[in-house]
Amino acid sequence: MKKPFRLAVKAVIADGKGCCLLIRRSHKCRNLVGKWEWPGGKVNPGEDFATAVVRETKEETSLEVGITGVAGATHFEMAAANIVLLCLETRLIAGEVRLSDEHDDFAWVPFGESARYQLVSGVGDFMLDYAKRKGTTS
Amino acid sequence: MKKPFRLAVKAVIADGKGCCLLIRRSHKCRNLVGKWEWPGGKVNPGEDFATAVVRETKEETSLEVGITGVAGATHFEMAAANIVLLCLETRLIAGEVRLSDEHDDFAWVPFGESARYQLVSGVGDFMLDYAKRKGTTS
Secondary structure, eight states: OOSOEEEEEEEEEEOSSSEEEEEEEOTTSSSOTTOEEOSEEEOOTTOOHHHHHHHHHHHHHOOEEEEEEEEEEEEEEOSSOEEEEEEEEEEEEEOOOOOOTTEEEEEEEEGGGGGGSOBOTTTHHHHHHHHHHHHHHO | OOSOEEEEEEEEEEOSSSEEEEEEEOTTSSSOTTOEEOSEEEOOTTOOHHHHHHHHHHHHHOOEEEEEEEEEEEEEEOSSOEEEEEEEEEEEEEOOOOOOTTEEEEEEEEGGGGGGSOBOTTTHHHHHHHHHHHHHHO
């Protein structure tokens, strides 16, 4: 792992009824077009991870969320960097979903149905493992 | 979770022979004296998590390590903050263990024997879950 490490964050936004928000990558994305993911993105240099996950969620979905816990962490390799992905459990504070042009569809998905969606590669297995844990423990 | 969030990092230092390094908290620590843990500590404001885990490991053990992967993440609550703990898998690059005064003993422990040690509360369950996964998959 000679490449530099970058921290990225994802928000698992629970609706309190056993579902979480998935959003679909649009043609504006450079890769993984059409794949589903949790909202999130890179932490800016000097930025706090908690600020970053709230900011990215707001930018991508217009939702205001608050962190409630930690879903876990995973990593994947990109051309220029190793991405370490810290996934935070969040709750919805305010807002309704309005997507930016990076995404073109959204769904509130029961954890048990996550496997029906074409999830982003690299992170999909982690998302399914998490969904399985949530599906049996909550 | 109204308290601010702080990011901390831990290094799972593998020796390539199925063991990882545990260090024991000394009487210089304000709490959890005598408990065993992975090296690590808080990420400084503006500091990169990868820099922090290498720096903390060096300070606490004098070992030079490189990140090889992600062990996972967990969190616990302290008096003043919610600590999100990002645990990195690392490999030993150079050095021999010399502890700072924050720790008074160390052991290279087979993953399967982690449960014999009195681990730090709050993180011990996560450490054992990880050890179980490593014990059966590597």
